[in-house]
Amino acid sequence: MSVTPPQRVWWKEKVPREERLWFSIALAWAIVMFIMMPLWHIYGSQNPSTETYKVEPEEYVTLTQQFIERYKVGEENGVPVVEPPPGSDVYLLGKQFSWEPVIKLKKGETYRLHLSSADVLHGFSVYPMNINFMVIPGYDYVLTITPTEAGEYRVVCNEYCGPGHQLMVGKIIVE
Amino acid sequence: MGDDFRTCPVTGFKVHLPAEKLIKVNAVTAVVALLVGAIMALLVVLTRWETVHLLRPIDFYKFVTLHGWNMLGFWIIFFEVAVLYFAGAIMLNTRLASPKLGWVAYALMLIGALGTNITVLMNPTKNAIMFTSYVPLKATPGYYLSVILFAVGALLAVFNFLATLYIAKKEKTYRGSLPLVVFGALAAAIIAVSTLLFGAAALVPTLFWSMDIAPTWDALTYRIVFWAFGHPSQQINVAAMVAIWYLLAYLTVGGTTISEKFSRLAFVFYILFINIASAHHLLVDPGVSTAWKIWNTSYAMYLAVLASMMHAFAVPAAIEVAQRKKGFNRGLFEWLWKAPWKNPSFSALILSIIVFGFLGGISGVIQGTEQLNIRFHNTLAIPGHFHGTVAGGTTLAFMGITYYVLPLIFRRELVGKSLAVYQPWLFGIGIALVSIGMQGAGLYGVPRRHADITSFGGSGFAFEYDPTAYLWLAVMGIGGILAFAGAVLFVLIAVATLIKGRRL
Ligand code: HEM
Numbered sequence: 001m002s003v004t005p006p007q008r009v010w011w012k013e014k015v016p017r018e019e020r021l022w023f024s025i026a027l028a029w030a031i032v033m034f035i036m037m038p039l040w041h042i043y044g045s046q047n048p049s050t051e052t053y054k055v056e057p058e059e060y061v062t063l064t065q066q067f068i069e070r071y072k073v074g075e076e077n078g079v080p081v082v083e084p085p086p087g088s089d090v091y092l093l094g095k096q097f098s099w100e101p102v103i104k105l106k107k108g109e110t111y112r113l114h115l116s117s118a119d120v121l122h123g124f125s126v127y128p129m130n131i132n133f134m135v136i137p138g139y140d141y142v143l144t145i146t147p148t149e150a151g152e153y154r155v156v157c158n159e160y161c162g163p164g165h166q167l168m169v170g171k172i173i174v175e
Numbered sequence: 176m177g178d179d180f181r182t183c184p185v186t187g188f189k190v191h192l193p194a195e196k197l198i199k200v201n202a203v204t205a206v207v208a209l210l211v212g213a214i215m216a217l218l219v220v221l222t223r224w225e226t227v228h229l230l231r232p233i234d235f236y237k238f239v240t241l242h243g244w245n246m247l248g249f250w251i252i253f254f255e256v257a258v259l260y261f262a263g264a265i266m267l268n269t270r271l272a273s274p275k276l277g278w279v280a281y282a283l284m285l286i287g288a289l290g291t292n293i294t295v296l297m298n299p300t301k302n303a304i305m306f307t308s309y310v311p312l313k314a315t316p317g318y319y320l321s322v323i324l325f326a327v328g329a330l331l332a333v334f335n336f337l338a339t340l341y342i343a344k345k346e347k348t349y350r351g352s353l354p355l356v357v358f359g360a361l362a363a364a365i366i367a368v369s370t371l372l373f374g375a376a377a378l379v380p381t382l383f384w385s386m387d388i389a390p391t392w393d394a395l396t397y398r399i400v401f402w403a404f405g406h407p408s409q410q411i412n413v414a415a416m417v418a419i420w421y422l423l424a425y426l427t428v429g430g431t432t433i434s435e436k437f438s439r440l441a442f443v444f445y446i447l448f449i450n451i452a453s454a455h456h457l458l459v460d461p462g463v464s465t466a467w468k469i470w471n472t473s474y475a476m477y478l479a480v481l482a483s484m485m486h487a488f489a490v491p492a493a494i495e496v497a498q499r500k501k502g503f504n505r506g507l508f509e510w511l512w513k514a515p516w517k518n519p520s521f522s523a524l525i526l527s528i529i530v531f532g533f534l535g536g537i538s539g540v541i542q543g544t545e546q547l548n549i550r551f552h553n554t555l556a557i558p559g560h561f562h563g564t565v566a567g568g569t570t571l572a573f574m575g576i577t578y579y580v581l582p583l584i585f586r587r588e589l590v591g592k593s594l595a596v597y598q599p600w601l602f603g604i605g606i607a608l609v610s611i612g613m614q615g616a617g618l619y620g621v622p623r624r625h626a627d628i629t630s631f632g633g634s635g636f637a638f639e640y641d642p643t644a645y646l647w648l649a650v651m652g653i654g655g656i657l658a659f660a661g662a663v664l665f666v667l668i669a670v671a672t673l674i675k676g677r678r679l
């Protein structure tokens with residue numbers, strides 16, 4: 001009975017066949033998943049990046065400003081637009097409550113996209129691809145990216161960052 | 176002894192009256208929290224349903240924060256404390272170790288719960304930081320203090336339960352091993368102790384930091400410590416829920432597990448494996464190594480899922496065997512069709528198993544793989560997952576057992592029996608639609624915790640999501656209204672029973 005002590009010593013009891021069979025199936029599934037996890041990582045092409053550096057928020061802000069000064073080509077909604085050369089280091093700064101700068105990239109070229117924050121946590125979510133990464137102050141998260149489709153992408157903040165969180169949209173343009 | 180006890184005429188349990196009183200207080204408080212949480216849920220869901228878009232951003236953030244706390248924190252944990260006292264004192268025919276400590280624990284939890292609500296309502300700009308309370312977003316000290324008081328109270332309640340088990344063992348009020356339901360409650364309690372200690376490690380330094388007497392701490396370290404507490408804390412709910420499943424299978428159809436060993440081992444697996452499986456919250460974080468992510472989300476997680484699969488077999492088996500013994504042997508499923516569907520506790524049990532397993536469990540395994548997480552992290556699909564597990568599964572199980580707590584502990588005949596038959600369906604179908612709608616919208620990248628995906632507060636970069644996403648949000652919205660109605664109906668039946676129910 002579930003509500004009274006077991007009649008026999010439970011750990012000496014023999015588990016019936018049906019239960020053993022179900023357990024074997026479930027365990028086999030767990031083992032398959034266990035093996036698949038590293039395999040997916042090794043053979044798959046959708047792995048989260050592991051390239052991270054420590055960086056003081058102020059330092060990252062300076063890096064982004066230097067990056068903007070170097071490659072600025074215009075402005076949109078008061079946010080600088082930059083066009084860095086292919087292969088270069090691209091800096092995206094999350095801060096309450098905007099993404100800076102707007103980035104123009106070339107289709108088929110590879111870039112090193114740096115993500116970090118000037119203040120609190122932010123979430124880097126690219127629409128319409130639906131790709132999501134955490135942006136954490138103190139950490140420079142580097143994604144090596146090669147845009148394969150031209151278009152205008154939005155960067156939505158999807159980690160609550162304060163009362164103006166909903167304002168935080170940015171843009172990446174691929175030409 | 177003697178005066179402090181009564182014998183339950185239905186179950187034959189010896190009921191310790193001071194324990195019974197504490198069970199009542201904690202259960203009533205839980206139901207009040209459920210009502211408050213449900214009202215906030217309605218406001219929040221009607222905001223996320225973009226066609227309605229009810230609240231201003233600041234009010235939305237305020238009510239999401241408090242909906243999370245009142246539901247996941249206060250409804251669930253006050254109820255679990257009641258379950259622990261019941262499993263410890265009543266089911267073992269013994270006394271609660273210390274009723275006094277029980278009241279201290281209750282007072283701390285109540286002050287904490289009120290404090291959390293008050294600090295967030297009074298100062299949402301600073302304190303509506305969501306229950307995760309990630310640093311370096313800084314709330315006022317009162318907020319962190321409230322949360323810590325609540326957690327300390329909960330920890331004391333767990334110790335009280337453990338001490339009660341010790342007394343029962345010493346005074347030999349039961350023979351042999353603990354009954355299965357108490358064993359499950361013990362698993363929940365063990366996980367709770369380790370979890371609450373991690374909770375202290377996350378929140379106590381944060382409190383001092385908010386008072387400017389401790390340095391700020393690394394935002395990623397906080398996340399790691401917080402989830403070391405945050406994920407296992409959900410396993411408390413799972414273990415408690417499964418213990419209630421076994422109890423309900425017994426109370427509704429007289430079913431019991433075919434194999435005590437099988438079911439108990441599954442509880443042991445929860446204790447052993449889930450405590451470390453927290454990396455699935457950090458899969459797209461910088462600075463967390465791939466090896467740790469893979470090890471943690473495969474080894475530890477799948478062995479805990481294995482335990483849930485075992486219970487998912489054992490509980491329906493218990494029901495089937497009991498039903499077949501009664502002679503419902505025609506065809507494969509007569510035992511199921513002829514089950515006591517008129518008993519709201521039975522339908523709540525079945526819905527709990529289905530919603531938890533199929534909507535919550537499967538989505539959790541999918542979202543928790545390293546590669547796929549990139550597409551789910553912080554989208555609405557995440558709340559979609561846990562509105563299947565804890566908001567659907569655990570809540571339904573607790574609602575189901577309440578229909579027994581009212582006659583057996585409060586000794587009142589249920590008021591509105593005919594409505595109660597539909598209540599689990601109303602809530603269950605509603606919350607299932609909430610879960611499905613959120614998961615659908617999440618696939619299109621709709622973020623969670625976002626006040627305005629239509630105009631983005633007027634940002635110049637505003638855009639529109641795929642129209643299909645809005646359709647999913649409507650599914651969530653309609654489900655939300657049904658679930659709200661189901662939750663309110665539950666509260667009404669419970670309150671009416673307490674006030675007007677015939678004394679038994
Ligand atoms: C009464 C029916 C319910 C409805 C309509 C509902 C709806 C919602 C909605 C729309 C959100 C906000 C999602 C977002 O924008 O991120 C939410 C968040 C949440 N809900 Fe519910 N919910 C209900 C019941 C519950 C229950 C019973 C629980 C727990 C036992 C629960 C736990 C939570 C939690 C923990 C959050 C996350 C808050 C945060 O992101 O900080 N909900 N719910």
Ligand SMILES: [Cu+2]
Pocket residue numbers: 122123157158159160161162165166168
């Ligand atoms: Cu944000």
Ligand SMILES: [Cu+2]
Pocket residue numbers: 405406409453455456
């Ligand atoms: Cu988790």
